[in-house]
Amino acid sequence: MAVPLSRGRRYITVVLLLFGFGVVLFRLVTLQVLQAAELTVKADRQHQKTVSFEGARGAIVDRREKVLAMNLEVPSVFGVPTALDSPAQTARALSSVLRVRSDELERKLRQDRGFVWLARKVDPEQGRRLEALQKEGIGVVMEGRRFYPKGPLLSHVLGFAGMDGEGLEGIERRYESYLRGERQVTVLQRDALGRTVFPKGLTAEQGPAPGHQLMLTIDEVIQYIAEKELAAAVEGAQAKSGMAIVMEPYSGELLALAVNPRFDPNALSSLTPDRWRNRALTDAYEPGSTMKAILAAAVIEEQVMKPDSLIYGEQGRMTIANTVIHDHEKLGWVSFAKVIQKSSNVGAAKAGIELGEERMHRYLQAFGFGERTEIDLPGEAGGLMKNPREWSRRTLASLSMGQEIGVTPIQMVTAVAAIANGGVLMKPYIVSEIRDAQGNVQERTLPHVKRRVISAKTADAVTKILEGVVKNGTGEKAAIDGFRVAGKTGTAQKIDRRTGRYSATKFVSSFVGYVPADNPKLAMIIIIDEPQGDAWGGTVAAPVFNRIGEQVLNYLGVSSGEPVKLAMAFAGF
Amino acid sequence: MKILVGVAGLCLVFGFVWERVDIVRVGYQVERLKSEKVKLERERDQLRVKFSTLSAPDRIAKVATERLGMTPPQNGQVIVVQARTAEPSSPQAVPAPVRVASNQFFDGRR
Numbered sequence: 001m002a003v004p005l006s007r008g009r010r011y012i013t014v015v016l017l018l019f020g021f022g023v024v025l026f027r028l029v030t031l032q033v034l035q036a037a038e039l040t041v042k043a044d045r046q047h048q049k050t051v052s053f054e055g056a057r058g059a060i061v062d063r064r065e066k067v068l069a070m071n072l073e074v075p076s077v078f079g080v081p082t083a084l085d086s087p088a089q090t091a092r093a094l095s096s097v098l099r100v101r102s103d104e105l106e107r108k109l110r111q112d113r114g115f116v117w118l119a120r121k122v123d124p125e126q127g128r129r130l131e132a133l134q135k136e137g138i139g140v141v142m143e144g145r146r147f148y149p150k151g152p153l154l155s156h157v158l159g160f161a162g163m164d165g166e167g168l169e170g171i172e173r174r175y176e177s178y179l180r181g182e183r184q185v186t187v188l189q190r191d192a193l194g195r196t197v198f199p200k201g202l203t204a205e206q207g208p209a210p211g212h213q214l215m216l217t218i219d220e221v222i223q224y225i226a227e228k229e230l231a232a233a234v235e236g237a238q239a240k241s242g243m244a245i246v247m248e249p250y251s252g253e254l255l256a257l258a259v260n261p262r263f264d265p266n267a268l269s270s271l272t273p274d275r276w277r278n279r280a281l282t283d284a285y286e287p288g289s290t291m292k293a294i295l296a297a298a299v300i301e302e303q304v305m306k307p308d309s310l311i312y313g314e315q316g317r318m319t320i321a322n323t324v325i326h327d328h329e330k331l332g333w334v335s336f337a338k339v340i341q342k343s344s345n346v347g348a349a350k351a352g353i354e355l356g357e358e359r360m361h362r363y364l365q366a367f368g369f370g371e372r373t374e375i376d377l378p379g380e381a382g383g384l385m386k387n388p389r390e391w392s393r394r395t396l397a398s399l400s401m402g403q404e405i406g407v408t409p410i411q412m413v414t415a416v417a418a419i420a421n422g423g424v425l426m427k428p429y430i431v432s433e434i435r436d437a438q439g440n441v442q443e444r445t446l447p448h449v450k451r452r453v454i455s456a457k458t459a460d461a462v463t464k465i466l467e468g469v470v471k472n473g474t475g476e477k478a479a480i481d482g483f484r485v486a487g488k489t490g491t492a493q494k495i496d497r498r499t500g501r502y503s504a505t506k507f508v509s510s511f512v513g514y515v516p517a518d519n520p521k522l523a524m525i526i527i528i529d530e531p532q533g534d535a536w537g538g539t540v541a542a543p544v545f546n547r548i549g550e551q552v553l554n555y556l557g558v559s560s561g562e563p564v565k566l567a568m569a570f571a572g573f
Numbered sequence: 574m575k576i577l578v579g580v581a582g583l584c585l586v587f588g589f590v591w592e593r594v595d596i597v598r599v600g601y602q603v604e605r606l607k608s609e610k611v612k613l614e615r616e617r618d619q620l621r622v623k624f625s626t627l628s629a630p631d632r633i634a635k636v637a638t639e640r641l642g643m644t645p646p647q648n649g650q651v652i653v654v655q656a657r658t659a660e661p662s663s664p665q666a667v668p669a670p671v672r673v674a675s676n677q678f679f680d681g682r683r
Binding site: 066067070071072073124142147149150151153220221223224228481551553554557558559560 | 611615618619621622623625626628629630631634645646649651652653654
């Protein structure tokens with residue numbers, strides 16, 4: 001039987017309960033109202049994680065969609081030295097996987113720091129082996145690493161990206177703003193175990209946009225042919241270096257740009273900047289006799305001479321402004337066409353003097369010498385061309401045979417492509433399309449006409465002269481069976497830096513031309529720097545033109561148009 | 574009546590709690606699937622790089638010459654035929670290049 005409480009006890013009970021509720025209420029008000037803002041921040045800090053994401057760097061592909069550069073997510077390994085019990089043991093275990101010396105790893109792991117990189121962007125296989133080790137205090141994060149699956153192929157054009165994914169050279173640098181993925185900071189919700197529950201908001205759910213993809217005008221097979229033949233020529237001539245550019249003359253598209261020696265953008269650590277400089281754009285050289293092709297165009301366009309105009313060759317020796325000009329062949333009266341075909345310096349000098357300073361300068365400028373071609377690659381030089389005010393009495397003759405002027409290989413091939421295509425100077429380009437991650441074309445490069453330089457009639461006349469160079473002139477070794485080839489050889493003495501005079505032993509051998517001459521598909525320049533022994537352009541560079549031209553025409557399916565031979569071929573099956 | 578209200582209230586509470594728990598469960602599932610997607614994308618990219626490496630012209634030429642004993646076609650062994658495919662519907666013939674590999678040299682050498 002329950003004993004009724006006295007009134008006093010009831011009051012005390014009520015007061016105690018009210019006090020208790022009061023305390024709870026006070027605490028609640030303190031937490032939920034007075035400290036609400038501060039505690040919300042604290043709670044968010046524990047529940048949320050702010051992560052910075054960057055979209056993958058865009059890929060670079062050739063004109064047939066073959067991948068030349070692309071990003072892969074690969075593991076980067078870090079350590080938490082403060083969480084390690086035995087740095088020496090951990091270092092030994094990691095050493096074989098990471099292929100890094102264990103004492104070097106141990107030194108890093110003994111640092112008094114909360115975070116230290118042990119190896120960045122290692123191979124995926126190494127990452128898998130590391131995960132299997134499950135070492136306390138060792139972690140792996142994924143980072144984007146640039147891969148160049150074709151190795152050294154096209155390395156001087158592609159350039160490379162740095163450790164943090166930024167483009168440092170070549171196309172990687174020139175198109176950095178397109179290739180780089182979007183950077184995005186995202187807040188993630190996480191639980192007590194640190195697992196991500198929900199990205200906060202729809203924007204974060206979509207993730208950062210990857211970089212744009214670039215499609216080049218380059219064809220990897222043509223590039224391979226050019227690099228292979230150039231390497232063989234450089235090695236065969238024991239030359240210092242070599243360059244080859246293959247261009248589609250009507251559009252200015254580059255099909256190949258080869259520089260030898262090459263480098264592998266996947267393994268840069270031991271290389272110097274000199275090795276990865278794209279010398280086809282950055283280095284000016286004295287073109288020598290290849291300039292006579294330009295001279296011929298100017299002289300014929302200005303009607304100073306016709307291809308059959310006669311010039312006296314002075315038996316291969318002439319003095320201009322106290323300087324003796326020599327020819328390698330003693331010529332008497334010959335046609336202007338023969339002067340070009342036989343590469344007569346005397347004849348060219350006479351034609352240049354007839355042309356005059358003003359017109360010579362105007363045509364050199366019109367053909368793009370002394371200015372950048374504006375190709376979409378970094379580091380292009382404009383070449384070296386003197387102001388006519390600085391010309392000496394010898395300059396006009398010198399320019400006629402390609403001296404006292406510095407041109408880049410890309411300038412020279414672009415100028416000769418203008419003769420090939422009927423007289424129009426095109427702007428060379430190497431990126432044909434920029435696409436977003438979904439493959440939609442964002443920008444497309446169209447051929448860009450810079451200006452008309454000579455008439456189609458003059459271009460046709462010069463082509464016939466240049467065909468003669470290959471048929472029965474200095475460029476016979478450039479001839480390709482079944483095709484009409486037009487071109488010009490060049491053998492330029494280099495300046496000896498020690499004496500400041502032309503060297504008797506150092507040459508730049510070159511050949512520039514196009515094929516088929518009647519409907520050109522390829523304009524090409526071959527330059528061999530400092531070949532040993534026989535250094536004539538016709539001996540060293542012209543055969544490279546032949547070998548590249550023949551293989552590329554086959555590859556492109558360009559018909560030689562010889563029905564009789566075709567019938568014999570079918571009979572062979 | 575009171576019991577019914579009580580039961581309904583309890584159901585509402587359980588329903589609310591179940592919904593919250595399920596949201597978290599689906600959240601984990603979404604995260605797991607996303608991780609799997611990322612993993613598969615990584616694998617796809619790795620295979621793409623591998624394919625690209627294996628199909629490099631340098632390597633193909635090396636395998637063809639060193640392992641398979643092939644040689645580059647000699648002068649005259651590849652003949653490009655400019656064929657014309659005339660269709661009844663299109664009066665204009667469209668030239669299409671056809672490459673013919675010949676095993677016979679023009680000069681009769683084999």
